[in-house]
Amino acid sequence: IETGKVGIVGSGLIGQSWAMLFAAAGYQVKIYDEDPSRMTQALEEIKIQLQDLDKRGLLRGELTVDEQFSHISTNETLEECIKDTFYIQESVPEEVELKKKVHTELDKFIGSNTILASSTSAILPSIISEALVHRNRFIVVHPTNPPFYVPMVELCPAPWTDPEVLETTRALMKDIGQKPVTINKEIDGFVLNRIQSAILGEGWRLVRDNVISVEDFDIVMKHGLGRRYAFMGPFETTYLNAEGWKSLSERYADTFYRVEKTFGEPEKMVGPTVDKIQNECNKMIPIEKLQERRQWRDRRLTALAKLIKDM
Numbered sequence: 001i002e003t004g005k006v007g008i009v010g011s012g013l014i015g016q017s018w019a020m021l022f023a024a025a026g027y028q029v030k031i032y033d034e035d036p037s038r039m040t041q042a043l044e045e046i047k048i049q050l051q052d053l054d055k056r057g058l059l060r061g062e063l064t065v066d067e068q069f070s071h072i073s074t075n076e077t078l079e080e081c082i083k084d085t086f087y088i089q090e091s092v093p094e095e096v097e098l099k100k101k102v103h104t105e106l107d108k109f110i111g112s113n114t115i116l117a118s119s120t121s122a123i124l125p126s127i128i129s130e131a132l133v134h135r136n137r138f139i140v141v142h143p144t145n146p147p148f149y150v151p152m153v154e155l156c157p158a159p160w161t162d163p164e165v166l167e168t169t170r171a172l173m174k175d176i177g178q179k180p181v182t183i184n185k186e187i188d189g190f191v192l193n194r195i196q197s198a199i200l201g202e203g204w205r206l207v208r209d210n211v212i213s214v215e216d217f218d219i220v221m222k223h224g225l226g227r228r229y230a231f232m233g234p235f236e237t238t239y240l241n242a243e244g245w246k247s248l249s250e251r252y253a254d255t256f257y258r259v260e261k262t263f264g265e266p267e268k269m270v271g272p273t274v275d276k277i278q279n280e281c282n283k284m285i286p287i288e289k290l291q292e293r294r295q296w297r298d299r300r301l302t303a304l305a306k307l308i309k310d311m
């Protein structure tokens with residue numbers, strides 16, 4: 001991969017994280033945001049974050065704070081931002097029409113070798129890229145928040161995306177220290193959010209039907225399944241739980257099938273069960289303490305990242 005210039009379009013929460021990830025790996029990062037004050041703010045926040053990471057011994061890569069910071073520049077126009085870039089990561093708000101508009105603009109300026117990536121969480125790549133001249137250069141690159149501590153990235157090509165775009169993007173993500181996965185066929189929710197829906201959907205039904213409390217359901221995840229899942233996936237977990245997957249199938253296929261058949265119908269998460277969940281959550285964490293708890297979460301994620309790095 002070239003260690004050339006990368007364009008970041010949209011400098012909010014996610015755009016900033018991308019800028020930091022690329023700069024840490026030695027890329028030149030060019031930011032554009034339609035709101036200039038957001039760019040100034042982004043630079044300020046990036047500097048604070050880099051200094052803070054450095055203090056905690058968590059700075060990525062070989063470069064110092066100043067070196068990393070000097071790799072990031074802001075641009076007054078979109079055209080200037082994407083000039084000479086080989087990869088562009090769009091991170092504007094999650095609205096279909098806005099995404100289409102921004103990519104139509106980008107389409108006008110890019111060369112036929114540029115990769116056009118979108119951070120979208122839930123819009124299918126074919127919807128954003130269908131009408132683009134360079135639609136074969138488009139791919140969804142969906143990070144997990146906060147990308148600095150949670151490295152998994154979903155790569156989802158459209159049906160017309162060049163295989164080389166997928167291959168290069170995968171290599172690029174590995175090069176900046178992320179953990180890419182490939183979604184071979186576009187599908188609603190990609191994979192992470194499909195799994196999250198499955199877990200929350202079942203949690204909703206179990207709480208609604210008084211099978212378990214909200215607090216205990218969360219304990220099942222954080223002190224049960226989650227303990228393993230922090231470093232080992234469900235397929236490997238079950239592979240180890242029997243004498244391999246063939247043996248797992250022989251022993252447990254009937255049980256898994258029987259249980260799965262008892263799952264209820266999907267239900268929109270509205271109505272009295274929302275109040276029940278809200279009240280129970282509020283008992284665990286009073287709603288006015290959310291910000292404090294978010295900071296606590298980020299510290300725990302940092303500690304976990306460190307632990308896993310040392311593993």
Ligand code: NAD
Nearest residue numbers: 010011012013014033034035038091092094119120121145
């Ligand atoms: P955000 O609101 O923090 O930032 C969006 C930025 O885009 C703002 O600075 C805004 O000024 C700028 N912008 C708006 N219109 C623009 C335009 N036409 N051209 C250039 N810049 C423009 O949003 P975010 O949380 O960073 O999310 C960005 C994308 O990343 C969304 O698609 C979102 O779904 C996705 N994403 C978010 C998360 C998350 O947890 N926040 C996780 C994964 C993916």
